[in-house]
Amino acid sequence: xxxxxxxxxxxxxxxxxxxxxxxxxxxxxxxxxxxxxxxxxxxxxxxxxxxxxxxxxxxxxxxxxxxxxxxxxxxxxxxxxxxxxxxxxxxxxxxxxxxxxxxxxxxxxxxxxxxxxxxxxxxxxxxxxxxxxxxxxxxxxxxxxxxxxxxxxxxxxxxxxxxxxxxxxxxxxxxxxxxxxxxxxxxx
Amino acid sequence: xxxxxxxxxxxxxxxxxxxxxxxxxxxxxxxxxxxxxxxxxxxxxxxxxxxxxxxxxxxxxxxxxxxxxxxxxxxxxxxxxxxxxxxxxxxxxxxxxxxxxxxxxxxxxxxxxxxxxxxxxxxxxxxxxxxxxxxxxxxxxxxxxxxxxxxxxxxxxxxxxxxxxxxxxxxxxxxxxxxxxxxxxxxxxxxxxxxxxxxxxxxxxxxxxxxxxxxxxxxxxxxxxxxxxxxxxxxxxxxxxxxxxxxxxxxxxxxxxxxxxxxxxxxxxxxxxxxxxxxxxxxxxxxxxxxxxxxxxxxxxxxxxxxxxxxxxxxxxxxxxxxxxxxxxxxxxxxxxxxxxxxxxxxxxxxxxxxxxxxxxxxxxxxxxxxxxxxxxxxx
Numbered sequence: 191x192x193x194x195x196x197x198x199x200x201x202x203x204x205x206x207x208x209x210x211x212x213x214x215x216x217x218x219x220x221x222x223x224x225x226x227x228x229x230x231x232x233x234x235x236x237x238x239x240x241x242x243x244x245x246x247x248x249x250x251x252x253x254x255x256x257x258x259x260x261x262x263x264x265x266x267x268x269x270x271x272x273x274x275x276x277x278x279x280x281x282x283x284x285x286x287x288x289x290x291x292x293x294x295x296x297x298x299x300x301x302x303x304x305x306x307x308x309x310x311x312x313x314x315x316x317x318x319x320x321x322x323x324x325x326x327x328x329x330x331x332x333x334x335x336x337x338x339x340x341x342x343x344x345x346x347x348x349x350x351x352x353x354x355x356x357x358x359x360x361x362x363x364x365x366x367x368x369x370x371x372x373x374x375x376x377x378x
Numbered sequence: 379x380x381x382x383x384x385x386x387x388x389x390x391x392x393x394x395x396x397x398x399x400x401x402x403x404x405x406x407x408x409x410x411x412x413x414x415x416x417x418x419x420x421x422x423x424x425x426x427x428x429x430x431x432x433x434x435x436x437x438x439x440x441x442x443x444x445x446x447x448x449x450x451x452x453x454x455x456x457x458x459x460x461x462x463x464x465x466x467x468x469x470x471x472x473x474x475x476x477x478x479x480x481x482x483x484x485x486x487x488x489x490x491x492x493x494x495x496x497x498x499x500x501x502x503x504x505x506x507x508x509x510x511x512x513x514x515x516x517x518x519x520x521x522x523x524x525x526x527x528x529x530x531x532x533x534x535x536x537x538x539x540x541x542x543x544x545x546x547x548x549x550x551x552x553x554x555x556x557x558x559x560x561x562x563x564x565x566x567x568x569x570x571x572x573x574x575x576x577x578x579x580x581x582x583x584x585x586x587x588x589x590x591x592x593x594x595x596x597x598x599x600x601x602x603x604x605x606x607x608x609x610x611x612x613x614x615x616x617x618x619x620x621x622x623x624x625x626x627x628x629x630x631x632x633x634x635x636x637x638x639x640x641x642x643x644x645x646x647x648x649x650x651x652x653x654x655x656x657x658x659x660x661x662x663x664x665x666x667x668x669x670x671x672x673x674x675x676x677x678x679x680x681x682x683x684x685x686x687x688x689x690x691x692x693x694x695x696x697x698x699x700x701x702x703x704x705x706x707x708x709x710x711x712x713x714x715x716x717x718x719x720x721x722x723x724x725x726x727x728x729x730x731x732x733x734x735x736x737x738x739x740x741x742x743x744x745x746x747x748x749x750x751x752x753x754x755x756x757x758x
Contacts, residue, residue, distance in 0.1 A: 324734060
């Protein structure tokens with residue numbers, strides 16, 4: 191594993207996931223495609239960064255996302271007329287979205303705590319005991335009265351739910367409206 | 379091509395298995411193989427790994443909680459980390475809103491009964507007082523106290539804020555002339571609201587720490603006092619109110635400056651027995667004088683990680699580290715071997731998790747631990 195590339199990727203690219211997903215959601219008519227678009231964007235960024243690290247990672251990330259969506263639109267003309275508007279609109283959206291301020295450490299911790307609070311109770315307890323107290327899996331199992339395998343399952347569920355919480359923001363009106371109107375679903 | 383969901387599920391399975399502790403080099407090789415096969419898998423894995431690692435930050439909210447005690451949802455809002463931003467009003471000395479401590483069920487004889495007992499006792503005392511609080515405090519008028527391992531958040535009527543550490547007792551008296559805190563035992567962190575008409579005075583025996591608008595901590599050990607300043611300026615006075623008697627009692631002010639990042643400001647005050655401290659100052663005041671060490675503020679703040687439930691050591695002797703741990707835990711760590719006592723350690727440890735600390739010592743320094751109900755003795 192290329193240690194420094196992975197660290198760089200987490201620190202400079204993944205950190206912008208919420209903004210990226212917001213941008214994709216506003217720009218693309220079909221919300222269900224967004225996680226795949228997100229994944230494909232990441233893949234392109236990672237592959238490119240392998241060769242040379244971009245100077246401004248955030249701008250690079252958004253440029254890749256924009257190009258990816260443009261590619262899809264160009265390749266598949268089976269997209270509803272009123273779905274995306276024109277490609278230039280994508281540029282405008284990049285500017286508004288990327289000028290968001292980075293949340294302070296305080297706010298990030300608050301968001302984390304709130305996201306953890308929304309986990310199912312048992313899952314939340316398992317996550318807390320493992321992440322905060324570093325209790326061995328065996329002890330967590332005993333304290334919660336469940337098997338070690340179940341603790342592991344809670345950990346799995348917890349990290350997926352937290353990933354989802356950090357990825358998504360509140361539903362964006364624009365994209366939802368568009369997906370209602372569009373008569374054809376775009377297939378990536 | 380795999381969907382993002384399939385990749386996420388697989389990545390989560392790998393991460394959870396690795397997290398469980400049952401992870402062998404064979405597993406590691408299997409993961410590497412899986413990751414190499416597609417970049418989509420690799421970025422999907424990094425994404426979940428980043429989230430899981432990031433969840434560690436929850437530790438900042440763990441002060442005052444014994445391991446295994448999970449706060450109820452929203453309980454973290456009452457921690458010192460957030461409380462100074464949104465302190466609820468005090469009514470008759472009692473925080474207006476409070477949350478019950480979540481009971482931890484134990485079916486194992488391995489879980490020390492004493493610790494659960496302490497938690498249950500604290501909870502029952504608080505319920506009797508009509509306050510089910512995440513942190514313990516004794517809201518009887520102006521006196522506040524914490525048990526061993528406890529932590530309390532005390533907002534004052536003038537807008538200042540106190541955070542009480544383990545085994546601490548303070549007496550708060552606000553008058554039109556002065557805001558007076560007597561630190562009877564233990565340690566507290568003070569965030570002082572600006573009020574030029576009323577000095578904020580912390581009294582420790584015959585010593586006083588005086589501030590106008592600033593942040594600092596004071597710790598009392600017997601008649602000795604240790605002050606750490608993180609913001610603003612404080613004045614330390616020793617001896618009686620009149621400077622003359624003070625000078626003979628205080629003796630000289632010895633300054634010890636660190637080479638890197640040291641400030642050149644003179645700490646000696648105008649009157650004998652008076653010392654000014656600035657951010658990064660760590661002062662130790664005993665009967666024979668005050669020693670001031672000047673550090674970068676970030677290093678001085680390591681002294682204050684107890685507010686988040688952590689003890690931070692920089693090349694400290696094991697003897698000193700154990701003294702610290704014993705402040706927070708009824709179960710005491712004992713060292714009889716001078717060679718063991720002299721071992722130097724660094725790192726951050728949960729204050730209430732002395733067992734994890736002992737485990738780390740065992741793993742890193744081949745130190746053996748022998749435990750009774752009340753003590754754990756460390757030997758080589």
